[in-house]
Amino acid sequence: xxxxxxxxxxxxxxxxxxxxxxxxxxxxxxxxxxxxxxxxxxxxxxxxxxxxxxxxxxxxxxxxxxxxxxxxxxxxxxxxxxxxxxxxxxxxxxxxxxxxxxxxxxxxxxxxxxxxxxxxxxxxxxxxxxxxxxxxxxxxxxxxxxxxxxxxxxxxxxxxxxxxxxxxxxxxxxxxxxxxxxxxxxxxxxxxxxxxxxxxxxxxxxxxxxxxxxxxxxxxxxxxxxxxxxxxxxxxxxxxxxxxxxxxxxxxxxxxxxxxxxxxxxxxxxxxxxxxxxxxxxxxxxxxxxxxxxxxxxxxxxxxxxxxxxxxxxxxxxxxxxxxxxxxxxxxxxxxxx
Numbered sequence: 001x002x003x004x005x006x007x008x009x010x011x012x013x014x015x016x017x018x019x020x021x022x023x024x025x026x027x028x029x030x031x032x033x034x035x036x037x038x039x040x041x042x043x044x045x046x047x048x049x050x051x052x053x054x055x056x057x058x059x060x061x062x063x064x065x066x067x068x069x070x071x072x073x074x075x076x077x078x079x080x081x082x083x084x085x086x087x088x089x090x091x092x093x094x095x096x097x098x099x100x101x102x103x104x105x106x107x108x109x110x111x112x113x114x115x116x117x118x119x120x121x122x123x124x125x126x127x128x129x130x131x132x133x134x135x136x137x138x139x140x141x142x143x144x145x146x147x148x149x150x151x152x153x154x155x156x157x158x159x160x161x162x163x164x165x166x167x168x169x170x171x172x173x174x175x176x177x178x179x180x181x182x183x184x185x186x187x188x189x190x191x192x193x194x195x196x197x198x199x200x201x202x203x204x205x206x207x208x209x210x211x212x213x214x215x216x217x218x219x220x221x222x223x224x225x226x227x228x229x230x231x232x233x234x235x236x237x238x239x240x241x242x243x244x245x246x247x248x249x250x251x252x253x254x255x256x257x258x259x260x261x262x263x264x265x266x267x268x269x270x271x272x273x274x275x276x277x278x279x280x281x282x283x284x285x286x287x288x289x290x291x292x293x294x295x296x297x298x299x300x301x302x303x304x305x306x307x308x309x310x311x312x313x314x315x316x317x318x319x320x321x322x323x324x325x326x327x328x329x330x331x332x333x334x335x336x337x338x
Contacts, residue, residue, distance in 0.1 A: 061307040084307040091282035101268040109248040111187035120202020141196035157182045178263040193250050198243045205239040275308045
């Protein structure tokens, strides 16, 4: 009996050994390992390209002035120092600029999300004559460069008036330049940075929500507004997280509108545009007379600029560390991929 079982099991073992030793088995293994190596090289290469500038700025920011002129120091400083951060912190008036940027980006984020979620829901559910043309106009705002409308935008906020009411009451229009009102009004009226993209995200997300959910709410006696607030919005959290993060980061990094509307470096992006002048002015005087001789040194000023850029993006890096998981989940569920 045992010999029969062995005889019956022997061919199976032999076939397994033959398959393992066959050329096709090794070919499949070679393809598998080759694809793993290629994938690793691609991911590592792309990650290095993205992370390299940050690593370089970190290396430069922690260098001392002696390490800057030491040919033996390339990546790792001989002695880590925070002196560069202290100088940039004082030269850029970092606390006030950081607070202004946080407040402006936060207000713009909330207003943009509120406006775009209403517009996106309207485009996805309400069908009227010309709605397709209106949505095409929204998409057109994504394609049109903002440089083409910078002159009318600037003149509009420089002489801001509503049907001549301000000119009638004050004798002249309002001048909103060098204030935060252009950003707030643009976000509240759906004309902020990348607003067309946000409306498109919400529209695509709402089109994926079954209408039966809203119809069930209508049957239960809920009106249109109550259905939107209690049924639709709780299901739109992924899309809202995506839009909120996008609007916050893009407003934080926006330099086009901030330099156009603000005459003074009040926020982070406009401060970065004039950081070289601010640092040079601070080092030339204001209790930093001993550092004045370094202002003419391009290597030292480059080190200061790298430190200022790192301090400008540091809050965004910290924000990403906390919301990275929620951001990836929201992007996957909001219709941006797939």
